[in-house]
Amino acid sequence: MTRPQRITLTIALLVIAGLLIAFTTLKWDQANRLATVASLVVAVLSLGAAVFFGLRPAQPPRRGGxxxxxxxxxxxxxxxxxxxxxxxxxxxxxxxxxxxxxxxxxxxxxxxxxxxxxxxxx
Known part of the structure; x- marks a missing residue:
């Protein structure tokens, strides 16, 4: 696993742990709002990633010497x-x-x- 992949995985796990702690400590209405906002952020990031990677030109396969x-x-x-x-x-x-x-x-x-x-x- 490359270093950027490890960093991304670590950040994702920390965010998930933070959300789990927040969901268990907040009242139902507050947890519901937090879940709505978190879902919105994830949806926007997913859409942005799909557009970014979809618009990249296809790379030809590399064959070495x-x-x-x-x-x-x-x-x-x-x-x-x-x-x-x-x-x-x-x-x-x-x-x-x-x-x-x-x-x-x-x-x-x-x-x-x-x-x-x-x-x-x-």
Whole structure:
């Protein structure tokens, strides 16, 4: 839970506790008036929140980049085999930056294919 969420929850719980104490100590007519005013305040705040969040522009979903660090060595032996030390993915797999650092050696033998770093695969 984030700090603003904790603060909001604490304030809400304090307000609820205060209202409960007031309702148990006040006479019926006074408690009735307090409940009416509290209901009005909550209704106005709810309407304001609905309008505020309803008018905000929709945010596109965020997709992050790819980060690979300290990958090990890779070896491909034989035709059609692949060895990737780092990362591989389809074009557009990462909408953000692709960062590969300290990738290991990629060794290919006998018709294999090796990549050290980033390889874009269909």
């Amino acid at each position: 790819i980060t690979v660090r300290n990958s090990g060595n890779a070896r491909a032996t034989g035709a059609g085999s692949r060895a990737t030390s780092g990362a591989a993915g389809a074009p557009g797999a990462a909408s953000g930056p692709v960062e590969v650092s300290d990738s290991g050696d990629a060794e290919a033998r006998d018709g294999g294919r090796g990549t050290s770093g980033w390889e874009s695969r269909p």
